[in-house]
Amino acid sequence: MTFDAVVVGAGIVGASVAYYLAEAGLRVGVLEAAPAPATGATARSAGGIRVQFSNPANARLSRESIEILKGFSDAFGVDPGYRPRGYLFLLPEGAWERWKGAMADLAAQGYPVELWDLGQARDRIEFDPAGLAGASFGPEDGVFDPPTVALAYLKAARERGARVLFEAPLIEAERRPGGWRLRTPREVIEAPLWVNAAGAWAGEVAGRAGYALPVTPYRRSIYLTAPAGARPGPLVVDAASGVYFRPEGARFLFGASNPDEPPGFREGVDPDWMVEVLVRAAERFPWFAELGIDRRSAWWGYYAETPDKNAVIGPVPGLEGAWVAAGFSGHGAQQAPAVGRRLADWIVSGRPGPLAPFGFSRLARGAGLREAGIV
Numbered sequence: 001m002t003f004d005a006v007v008v009g010a011g012i013v014g015a016s017v018a019y020y021l022a023e024a025g026l027r028v029g030v031l032e033a034a035p036a037p038a039t040g041a042t043a044r045s046a047g048g049i050r051v052q053f054s055n056p057a058n059a060r061l062s063r064e065s066i067e068i069l070k071g072f073s074d075a076f077g078v079d080p081g082y083r084p085r086g087y088l089f090l091l092p093e094g095a096w097e098r099w100k101g102a103m104a105d106l107a108a109q110g111y112p113v114e115l116w117d118l119g120q121a122r123d124r125i126e127f128d129p130a131g132l133a134g135a136s137f138g139p140e141d142g143v144f145d146p147p148t149v150a151l152a153y154l155k156a157a158r159e160r161g162a163r164v165l166f167e168a169p170l171i172e173a174e175r176r177p178g179g180w181r182l183r184t185p186r187e188v189i190e191a192p193l194w195v196n197a198a199g200a201w202a203g204e205v206a207g208r209a210g211y212a213l214p215v216t217p218y219r220r221s222i223y224l225t226a227p228a229g230a231r232p233g234p235l236v237v238d239a240a241s242g243v244y245f246r247p248e249g250a251r252f253l254f255g256a257s258n259p260d261e262p263p264g265f266r267e268g269v270d271p272d273w274m275v276e277v278l279v280r281a282a283e284r285f286p287w288f289a290e291l292g293i294d295r296r297s298a299w300w301g302y303y304a305e306t307p308d309k310n311a312v313i314g315p316v317p318g319l320e321g322a323w324v325a326a327g328f329s330g331h332g333a334q335q336a337p338a339v340g341r342r343l344a345d346w347i348v349s350g351r352p353g354p355l356a357p358f359g360f361s362r363l364a365r366g367a368g369l370r371e372a373g374i375v
């Protein structure tokens with residue numbers, strides 16, 4: 001089998017990359033280890049999307065994704081589930097000045113971001129303001145449905161000639177004169193270029209191609225309250241404690257990233273961490289203590305983390321034809337539409353455009369991409 005380009009991984013990132021490459025006229029093959037698409041982190045996210053990032057490179061990708069989602073039904077005939085219910089960030093004293101400056105810069109460039117005082121924020125949601133200094137609100141931030149978007153991208157890619165192979169894990173990638181030979185247990189595939197979009201498994205996949213990629217899996221759990229009469233409302237992030245929550249039907253979905261979670265593919269929801277998250281949530285939002293918890297509805301997935309918790313996107317230095325789009329931590333679903341479009345453009349035109357800050361060189365230099373809005 002030969003293709004112009006192969007994408008490894010059929011999560012939302014791989015699906016988006018595959019679609020935009022096929023749209024550009026390339027014969028695309030997609031290799032997916034699982035028997036179905038979008039079963040990795042794409043199926044486990046909180047579905048949040050926001051322009052509120054302190055690094056303009058991140059904000060830009062999410063804003064582009066929001067624009068793509070707004071036109072998604074017309075372009076793909078599928079409702080991507082985008083609902084601009086807002087994101088409300090509550091900032092502690094030590095972090096406020098920097099966050100306020102970054103959000104003011106975004107607002108000055110026309111991004112939909114508002115700086116709120118704590119009184120305004122408390123009109124929206126009840127909380128204890130102890131230790132907080134200010135808030136920001138993104139009226140076009142909200143939620144969407146990542147698996148639906150991934151499936152729509154794959155369908156559209158197929159309509160443009162792409163082949164999607166399931167139960168086809170990449171087990172070996174070998175650089176040959178003029179291109180790559182990629183092996184699965186059943187197939188041998190030739191292509192001049194391929195993209196590693198294997199999410200939390202991207203480091204493992206890189207190893208099979210003989211290069212090092214610092215992408216590490218970390219388990220992250222999402223918990224749900226019992227039906228609590230929740231109404232549609234914003235996703236709230238208490239940046240002081242790391243706790244976030246949003247309505248999910250009549251329930252609240254909530255969580256926080258455990259900074260002490262060991263790396264690796266640890267399985268199962270973390271019940272001890274849930275207790276810690278609840279304690280923190282109840283301190284800030286005392287009404288949370290009254291809510292029942294539906295333990296059985298909780299789920300977990302893996303963040304794919306780089307050392308600076310931002311994505312690595314671009315060509316692998318010294319390995320012509322090897323590309324990566326991985327390491328998105330907790331904000332990859334929302335960046336995927338824009339990343340797919342921009343990466344396809346980079347591959348075809350040779351110009352990185354707004355993806356330039358995400359390239360490998362920062363990792364080699366040990367220079368991180370600074371982002372204060374990691375959740």
Ligand SMILES: Cc1cc2nc3c(=O)[nH]c(=O)nc-3n(C[C@H](O)[C@H](O)[C@H](O)COP(=O)(O)OP(=O)(O)OC[C@H]3O[C@@H](n4cnc5c(N)ncnc54)[C@H](O)[C@@H]3O)c2cc1C
Nearest residue numbers: 009011012013033040041042046048170199301332333334
């Ligand atoms: C609990 C949680 C909450 C989150 N909340 C949000 C949020 O609110 N907003 C947001 O934007 N993001 C969120 N994220 C992050 C987001 O889900 C991910 O960044 C995004 O889904 C990454 O997509 P992906 O396609 O790179 O990875 P995945 O969806 O994991 O896809 C990778 C694919 O690669 C396949 N694969 C692995 N190894 C191989 C191989 N050897 N060969 C072929 N295929 C292989 C896997 O089977 C998988 O299908 C959250 C993540 C978690 C875990």
